[in-house]
Amino acid sequence: MADRVILHVDQNSFYASVEMLRWPVLRDVPCAVAGDPVNRHGIILAKNQLAKKAGVKTAETIWEAKQKCPDLILVPPDYARYIHYSRLARKLYCEYTDRVESFGIDECWLDLTGCPRDDGIAVAEELRRRVKEELGLTVSVGVSWNKIYAKLGSDLKKPDAVTAITRDNYLDVVYPRPVEELLYVGRATSRKLRRIGVRTIGELVDLGPSYLRSIFGVVGLSLYTFATGLDETPVTKAGREVPVKSVGNSLTTHHDLYTEQEIKAVTYMLSESVTSRLRDVGMAARTVQISMRDYQLYNFERQASLPFPTQLCYEIAPAATRLILNHFEQGQKIRSLGVRACNLIPISRLKQQSYLPHEKKREAMLRLEETIDDLRGRYGGLSVRRGISLVDRSLTEHDIKRENVIHPIGFFGP
Ligand SMILES: [Mg+2]
Numbered sequence: 001m002a003d004r005v006i007l008h009v010d011q012n013s014f015y016a017s018v019e020m021l022r023w024p025v026l027r028d029v030p031c032a033v034a035g036d037p038v039n040r041h042g043i044i045l046a047k048n049q050l051a052k053k054a055g056v057k058t059a060e061t062i063w064e065a066k067q068k069c070p071d072l073i074l075v076p077p078d079y080a081r082y083i084h085y086s087r088l089a090r091k092l093y094c095e096y097t098d099r100v101e102s103f104g105i106d107e108c109w110l111d112l113t114g115c116p117r118d119d120g121i122a123v124a125e126e127l128r129r130r131v132k133e134e135l136g137l138t139v140s141v142g143v144s145w146n147k148i149y150a151k152l153g154s155d156l157k158k159p160d161a162v163t164a165i166t167r168d169n170y171l172d173v174v175y176p177r178p179v180e181e182l183l184y185v186g187r188a189t190s191r192k193l194r195r196i197g198v199r200t201i202g203e204l205v206d207l208g209p210s211y212l213r214s215i216f217g218v219v220g221l222s223l224y225t226f227a228t229g230l231d232e233t234p235v236t237k238a239g240r241e242v243p244v245k246s247v248g249n250s251l252t253t254h255h256d257l258y259t260e261q262e263i264k265a266v267t268y269m270l271s272e273s274v275t276s277r278l279r280d281v282g283m284a285a286r287t288v289q290i291s292m293r294d295y296q297l298y299n300f301e302r303q304a305s306l307p308f309p310t311q312l313c314y315e316i317a318p319a320a321t322r323l324i325l326n327h328f329e330q331g332q333k334i335r336s337l338g339v340r341a342c343n344l345i346p347i348s349r350l351k352q353q354s355y356l357p358h359e360k361k362r363e364a365m366l367r368l369e370e371t372i373d374d375l376r377g378r379y380g381g382l383s384v385r386r387g388i389s390l391v392d393r394s395l396t397e398h399d400i401k402r403e404n405v406i407h408p409i410g411f412f413g414p
Contacts, residue, residue: 004111004113006110007143008108008141009107010142011137013049015046016046018081030072033076034075044057044062051065056072090108099237121162140163142156148231149174152177182223246289247281250336276373286306287343288303288304289302289342290303291337292328304322312369
């Protein structure tokens with residue numbers, strides 16, 4: 001059987017690059033994206049080239065980074081924006097194959113085997129160029145016949161480069177590399193390997209499968225398979241990895257809610273953030289769930305099925321509002337509200353039902369809501385607002401999606 005054609009595309013300094021796209025002045029200074037910048041124990045999540053040159057490392061504390069680079073500019077992470085760009089990149093990859101598997105927020109494997117365009121290097125070069133031109137970001141791409149080598153290849157030359165690992169060159173390219181560069185060789189395994197004198201991937205291979213098995217058990221066999229390029233793990237189809245079971249958001253308001261109008265305003269705002277996240281992850285909900293807590297901290301939850309799977313605020317918000325108002329009594333003081341979309345299904349699995357009369361209207365609403373996602377992604381969550389949110393600004397003056405955003409790891413799996 002012919003070899004597979006597998007690409008691994010890695011977005012370079014992803015968080016930092018997205019920030020530099022937004023604030024071009026950051027290109028000329030050492031900068032880093034850091035969790036909790038006010039706290040000096042916060043962690044560096046990504047850095048630009050100038051910060052890298054100054055010795056700043058990912059995962060070290062702000063305090064350590066500042067010691068090496070006192071002028072370091074810190075930017076807080078904006079996951080909603082990173083997810084937005086991650087999704088754009090994925091969309092582009094999906095033009096070439098339906099087998100696109102995300103690995104974290106900024107990496108994907110593509111399997112081009114049997115696709116109309118299956119010249120790995122040519123497609124890799126084209127992707128590199130297109131991501132730069134169309135998104136303003138750079139990627140490094142590894143090309144090989146298995147996922148492990150493709151991943152290793154994307155690490156070898158970066159930023160903005162393509163590396164092919166072939167049957168002809170892998171002994172020279174892969175085997176001399178440090179064993180830590182092999183995917184899944186974590187710190188514990190690496191320490192164990194170093195202790196028995198293994199420093200390179202080639203030296204790992206030299207130990208042979210049965211010896212590796214005697215030290216590491218089944219993991220040893222996997223290591224041997226990975227190191228030798230024998231791994232046959234498939235690239236999962238786009239949309240198959242579905243770790244998200246539900247998407248929800250809740251808010252404890254600045255003051256208790258007394259009127260139906262106030263409740264409606266907050267419910268719409270929550271529904272907007274929930275449906276925007278649904279669109280980010282390409283899912284539709286079949287059930288909506290609400291939660292309510294009054295000033296005596298009495299908790300209340302209800303759910304209802306939706307007439308058809310949806311990712312539209314236009315449909316989820318009225319359903320959530322109805323559920324809440326059905327159970328709201330005049331005089332009740334509401335302290336906190338939550339909206340959750342459950343029973344999710346990937347939109348790729350929904351059949352197009354455009355023959356239904358309301359389907360045209362739904363498609364138009366989807367385009368409208370996606371446009372709002374895009375505007376908010378670029379200009380901030382408060383750049384486009386619903387009329388109803390102006391009922392009481394103190395209630396709705398939240399960039400709710402950003403302030404409570406779920407960490408993207410939850411969206412894309414390990
Ligand atoms: Mg990366």
